[in-house]
Amino acid sequence: MTLSPAETPGAVLRIGTRGSALALAQTGDVARAITEATGIETVLIPVTTHGDVTRASLASLGGTGVFASALRDFLLAGECDLVVHSMKDLPTAAAPGLAIGAVPVRADARDALCARDGLTLAELPEGARVGTGSPRRIAQLRRRRPDLEIVDIRGNIDTRLGFVTSGEMDAVVLAVAGLERLGREAAITERFELDAWPPAPAQGALAIEVRAADLAAAESTPIRAALAALEHAATRAEADAERAVLARLEAGCAAPIGAHAVLTEATLALHAAVYAPTGAELREQTRSARVSAGAAADAARGLGIELADALLADGAATIAPLN
Template sequence: MTLRVGTRGSALALAQAGDIAREITERTGVPTELVPVTTHGDVSRESLSSLGGTGVFASALREFLLAGNCDLVVHSMKDLPTAAYPGLRIGAVPVRADARDTLCARDGLTLATLPAGSRVGTGSPRRAAQLASRRQDIEIVDIRGNVDTRLNFVSSGELDAVVLAAAGLGRLGRSERVTEYFDLDSWPTAPAQGALAIEVRDEEHSDDLARALASIQDEATHAAAVAERRILFRLEAGCAAPIGAHAVVENNSVTLHGAVYAPDGSGQLASTHSAVAGAPRTGAGEAEDFVSLSSASIIETAEAVGTALADELLARGAAALAPLKQD
């Protein structure tokens, strides 16, 4: 059988879905075809924050999948709501691309060397807050549009720079436009940025689909994304909230850094938590940020680490610092 891969119709969505389709065929021999779907987020020119962020790109794809018009859909995981969707489940999470944010500026400039008064574009409240926290003397411009549209704002001189995800630039072959990569330790990005989620119907699948999902699943990426997205879930926040997170999964350990930003960049709350799956606590008072899980899987460990970090941020006043809950 030919597996039908549902995807948004944007250039980036088609590129990443095409990568997944080719990978499935190369690894399993199962033929695939792309089935593009237009979503409200693709045609609206409103800002991401005014659209509500969470689910704006996912709903049409999900309904298309539930109607049986395709066998799986490919989401940018950072755009996917954290709540379960009735009748669907995440069937696989492939190896993650570069999770960093980048600056694409005129004349090879970096954030530090942009002149005062420079106009820097982003559609992300989190990126806007991070920019403002570092450079109060620049103008942050709310923009929409696909990757090439945003890059053209710089080429035309309308903007001095834009902030874009390294993963998207790489998938489109636009990495040469990057003038600076932001370090994840000091500039955590959107939870699950760079990761893809393959969603399927919550039912028994054909042998071909089951083999396809197994062939592209990467457990470390899955666990890292779970840890990061657990912060959003616990804070009842959406993907447009000013929250950054980055998890590192090595062997059986999960280390998660997360931050919540004031929208104007005037403050932030940040913390790091770690855990090892199957490692018992060695004594009271030791390693207070260490979650003890005597027989947990790496996914369960990731969930626990994300929950613990989010609870700490809430206790320290995250809800008062930034708008978290969605309408």
């Protein structure tokens, strides 16, 4: 369901976004995809969120929703037509009056090490300083290299990379997707494989959020045309399964939890791990399910719930703070 420019005379979609360089880059990608597929013009409207202005650590802020609430308020107030979120930052509970209208194709979901002198994690010297603001990444680093000094950091991608180039730190851990979206992939010295280093649920995926009434409109509209052009069913199923693990565990996006799903043909495979903050212990489970096109959402959520229940039965809540 796409509309040609002739069918949408003068249509301009207002897209709300955080004002960071990464948010503007990924929202710009979304805007270009909409125009290329539908001919509909777009305009980006930056919104400042609390997470963008505070210097407190992400863990201390609670993580979940710290980047989303201002965008959601802006959308509900009618100041824009849709907003673009990094899906890993989005609370698992739906916001009243809003809905995820589209999930575009996912970027690389892996984490990456960006180290001095081209070093890998195994090659870093004993006691090397490694920066990250993620409790999950801290636990994963400690599990692999308990000798490292882990430093809690904040700031945008260039700020974090600057800690390495200045010599203040030996390495930082960042998401591959963000580095690639900003053209900073040359800084990567190692990409961590997903089976051994599961990322944050929905990492690399974007969520296009709209007002529920606009999504439910009976007639064809520019908003619905844009959403149809962006939607990638496999990415939505994978992200739904990963986020269902978080929801079932009642965990925030700052909890030490990694999850990754892959939809291959009609089989959805899901792996998730809960880490002790020290990295000394973990609980992990893998599950798979057959998925049909008409019931992918229910199957994905059901798989995530099943896996989360297995984690809880295995004592995941006893080794890590989940909320």
